[in-house]
Amino acid sequence: MGGAKVKAISANELSDKAGALQSALDSGGAELDPGRRAAAETLVTKVDERTSKAGNHTVVALAGATGSGKSSLFNALVGEQVATVGARRPTTSKPVAAVWGSEDAGPLLDWLQVPQRHHVETGVGASGGSARRGDGAPNLDGLVLLDLPDFDSRVVEHREESERVLELVDVFVWVTDPQKYADARLHHDFLSALATHDAVTVVVLNQADRLRGDALAQVRQDLSRLAEADGIGKVQVVATSATSGDGVDELRHRLATAVAAQNAARHRLAADIRSTADKLRADVGDKEASVKDKDKDLVEALGRAAGIPVVVSAVERDYRNQAWGRTGWPFTRWVRALRPDPLKRLRLNATDETDQKLAVTAGDVRTVLGRSSLPPPTPAARSAVELATRRVGDEASVGLPVRWSQAVSDAATPPGPDLADALDQAVVSTSLRMRPPVWWRVFGLAQLVLAVVTVLGLLWLVLLAVMGWLQLPQLETPKLWGLPWPFLMFVGGLVLGLVLAGLARWFARVGARRRGASVRKRLTEAVSEVARERILAPVQQVLERHRATREALIRAAS
Secondary structure, three states, rough: OOOOOOOOOOHHHHHHHHHHHHHHHHHHHHOOOHHHHHHHHHHHHHHHHHHHOOOOOEEHHHHHHOOOOHHHHHHHHOOOEEEEEEOOOOOOOOOEEEEOOOOOOOOHHHHHHHEEEEEEEEOOHHHHOOOOHHHHHOOOOOOEEEEEEOOOOOOOHHHHHHHHHOOOEEEEEEEOOOOOOOHOOOOOOOHHOOOOHHHHEEEEEEEEEHOOOOHHHHHHHHHHHHHHHHOOOOOEEOOOOOOOOOOOHHHHHHHHHHHHHOHHHHHHHHHHHHHHHHHHHHHHHOOOOOOOOOHHHHHHHHHHHHOOHHHHHHHHHHHHHHHOOOOHHHHHHHHHHHOOHHHHHHHOOOOHHHHOOOOOHHHHHHHHHHOOOOOOOOOHHHHHHHHHHHHHHHHHOOOOOOHHHHHHHHHOOOOOOOOHHHHHHHHOOOOOOOOOHHHHHHHHHHHHHHHHHHHHHHHHHHHHHHHHHHOOOOOOOOOOOEEHHHHHHHHHHHHHHHHHHHHHHHHHHHHHHHHHHHHHHHHHHHHHHHHHHHHHHHHHHHHHOOOHHHHHHHHHOO
């Protein structure tokens, strides 16, 4: 606008910024402030609509307070009495448009909802003077100049109409006068709010003919200071007088510069995107916390709630029962049949391959019941899970705004019975099968041999006793170390069988602990997978959305 050199913004660059802002809205979702989100969505729509308008028009709005002389300045720039000027305030109730050039601006003005339009004929200049290009007058072809209602009008509809159009124009020309140049509404509600739009902002001190001598320079300097305090750095105040025509040519040249660059609309939209993205940055943090792949405390708490200690204890008891049943003293194995199967009572996999045909498998449980018969978690176990999930949510939400922090907490605590069902299915789906250890077969075979020897020794002794009772001729009985073989077979088989059974019980206890540790590892891995899928993954997804939102806002604001 003549005050500074600014870099041109290409259509692709503007599209990238708008796309980044839309990406931030998509990833941010409900975690962004509803008001700021709605404003950003409106802006994205505005960018799409404004860039879709054909032609190279530049929309400039003359905005100001009541009595600042906007309409008079508008007529001076047009060179004709287009806008109504009068002593009664407010005079302008609807925007009035003046269009330079032969290119049709109808669709653009329809989008702006400005029905009052005036086409400026080539050759007409200010005060009836010549404005032909050959005469050194600036080329304003493509300029759409709007005279807006007063932004401080006592009529609410006028203020609302002025603010509506200001949201859509490309260049702002803020018109003030020596009496209202320090107006709080001008500086606080408009100049400060549009501080990022300095490339498309002009400040005009109208009615400058009312000041004499050093007063004009002093007021201009004071107005520049106020504008700089509003955030518009190094602004150059244009002093004009619609009555005398002073400064009108300078303003016209500035407008011509903006029209010739054909970039004001993109600068305005880019500034809007930058300002909106800066405001949305208040809804995201500066970084994201990391989520551990395996949270030991969380997995441990979930494992207790899933009943892993109960399952491991049942597996160990089942192992011992199976071992004693296969390697124990054959004459007392029938007692095992009276003991309940701990795994079948929990509706879990059978560990004995020989019993598999009669056992209830994991697939049967899921098909018929969908759950195991594990006891529900104790209040202490549930409290441990709540504490662990809350700790995960607290650690992951460090440094995040309230809405994001709440989203992380919600993700870390799955609603309803979903988590309990997932844990139960993880236990049910974990295979508890095992192959019988080799020592079971060795000990079982040895016990069978010893049982046969014991029975044969007993039968032999009975036979000898019967023959002696019947006084039949005695058979010669072989002896070893002075003891008859039948006696050695019977007593030796009994003693060795009991010793072997005792040794087998010790091996069974050791094997049961090892088997329990192996099953615990499998179940812990299954529970860890549930923790990753149901708790850590949802938390990570929220953090990834936060990261995507933050990075998209940075791109939009760059």
